[in-house]
Amino acid sequence: MTTTPAVRGTATRPEQSLARSGPFGGRAPFWVLRNEMDNLMSRFSGDGSLTQAFDALLDMSETDDEIEVRMDVPGIQPEEIEVEVTGNTLLITGERKEEKEEKSKTYHRIERTSGSFSRSMTLPCEVDSDQVLAECDKGVLTVLLPKSNLSKPHKITVKPKF
Structure with missing residues (x-):
């Protein structure tokens, strides 16, 4: 071979x-x-009807102290985004509002989607949900999830026998 x-x-x-x-x-x-x-x-919802939705892409990274999630959310206002932490699950939902078509314009192409999105992911460890921070800047949502003290490694010093 x-x-x-x-x-x-x-x-x-x-x-x-x-x-x-x-x-x-x-x-x-x-x-x-x-x-x-x-x-x-x-795009099919639970009742079988066709709904508008779009993909919200994200990156998740981890340091010794926290987990960081960065998600592209262009055109979405911060107040239209919800971030929820339950146990070790992060849920981010939001909606991009539909822009009204102007009747006086002739559209040759319409590709920009509107509608809602929902992303749920399992976090690699427990986090301190009371200390989670979320901010949106220039179309990028950043969520900082501090690790719980139970998730952080604790170094134990081994002592000689008395």
Whole structure:
């Protein structure tokens, strides 16, 4: 069996490693179809009606003292975002208000979505929910979740026997 040396800049996701060019913008047709189906299915609510929603993307990082969550929320006012911590679960919900179409304009393309979003994630450890801070600046929500003292490592000094 021969091995191929690693090539700098190779794709790490399956959809990136398939088709690199062509009518699908560098993505294989299967992955384009799958993403479209996922988007369509995620828009159905519990009663079967089609609802408007959008993806709120986030990053979660951790230090010794806290967990930080940063989420892209462009066009959403801070008062339209709710942050809730229950145990080791973080729930962020919000809504981007729909802009009214002006009847005097001819629209050639409408891609910006409005509607609600909801993201729930399990935190890697217990946090002190009374000390959670959340702020929104330039379309980025930052949530700082201080770790509970029970979650922080405690160093125990081993002493010689008396």
